[in-house]
Amino acid sequence: MQSPPIPADEGARVAALRRYDILDTPAEVVFDRVVRIAAAVLGVPISLVSLVDDQRQWFKSRVGLDAAETPRAISFCGHAILGDDVMVVPDATLDPRFADNPLVTGPPDIRFYAGAPLTTSDGFKIGTLCVIDQTPGRVLSEVEQAVLTDLAAIVVDELELRLAARQLLEQRTELLHAQEVATQAGAAKAALLSRVSHELRTPLAAIKGFAELLSLEPLPDPAAGYVTHIVTAGDRLGRLVDDLLDLGATEIVLHAEPVVLDDAVRAVVRLLRARAAQSGIELRMDVGQIAVEADPARLGQVLANLVANAVVHHTGDGVVTIRARVEPTAVWVEVVDDGPGIDPDRLARLFEPMAVAGGGTSTGLPVARRLVEAMHGELGIESAAGVGTRAWFWLPHGSA
Secondary structure (H helix, E strand, C coil), X not given: CCCCCCCCCHHHHHHHHHCCCCCCCCCCHHXXXXXXXXXXXXXXCEEEEEEECCCEEEEEEEECCCCCEEEHHXXXXXXXXXXXXXXXXXXXXXXXXXXXXXXXXXXXXXXXXXXXXXXCCCCCEEEEEEEEXXXXXXXXXXXXXXXXXXXXXXXXXXXXXXXXXXXXXXXXXXXXXXXXXXXXXXXXXXXXXXXXXXXXXXXXXXXXXXXHHXXXXXXXXXXHHXXXXXXXXXXXXXXXXXXXXXXXXXXXXXXXXXXXXXXXXXXXXXXXXXXXXXCCEEEEEECCCCEEEECHHHHHHHHHHHHHHHHHCCCCCEEEEEEEEECCCEEEEEEEECCCCCCHHHHCCCXXXXXXXXXXXCCHHHHHHHHHHHCXXXXXXXXXXXXXXXXXXXXXXXXX
């Protein structure tokens, strides 16, 4: 048996791994989905997110294997992190590096192994996404190797996203302290939110891009469903990033053009129908071919925020209705739900940044009001506990 050689950059490599604060943390859905997809797509019983520190390989997520870690000296992944490409071992019993390895001669009886390095944005290989089979002789096609590589990149993107968020949170704390000293609260908040949004866009775009590529592959169940969940979550995060950017912007730039409300509402309903259905909520439209002069992207953002808010805070089966009407000087749009309603004290705080009806945090409603006001309209919410909620806004004819 050959123990994995130690990389020349070992100290920096281990430090790069530890900066993510991921070692010895509990299992998480996002990583579990990745290993389940890898196992299902490649048709193997075992798949792992394996992180290699200085003494061991530790499994952040695993399917088909009970062990949570193994010594690095007997790890396959310790060898896989030495290269840039997927390491494939067709038959471990014929490979001098592994023939007498206890993971081969005993449980889990590894015969076939393939591992894609988890490579950080600054080039350190901190572990692998690997698949294992007890049957030798498996050959991975170029497409299968590409899928394994893409899934490994998604794992790293998730780690990078969390690191960026944590660092930005620390920077936020520092900025808030500076804000107290310099009494520049508005400028500090705007700078922070803008940076958070921009820093999140790169890893988020990678996650969505890889997931959309996977959605084009003929994946078996349940892998196709897992990919759909990733795409949906990416869209949701994308909307949150847009809201953060708008909340922190000192000026909102609009590009007005004629917009057919029916088309704009249908686009939002398509986006949120699956999410609403999961909660037993039916989305209904009563809009018609009403035209208004507005920024189409910003109008869609307002509609998506109001409808999503109605869906999220509905507590059971019910209906959310989007309707519109034309008056002599304005076009009115309403999003009405038959949910539990909002208590008066919470209703009064809905448009405070980071406040929501349920007592949590949100940016959607403050951003929606700001966008409508930028288009020279008005937005409000009316509600009564146990009756439901009506969110409304109007835009003047020719608004921009």
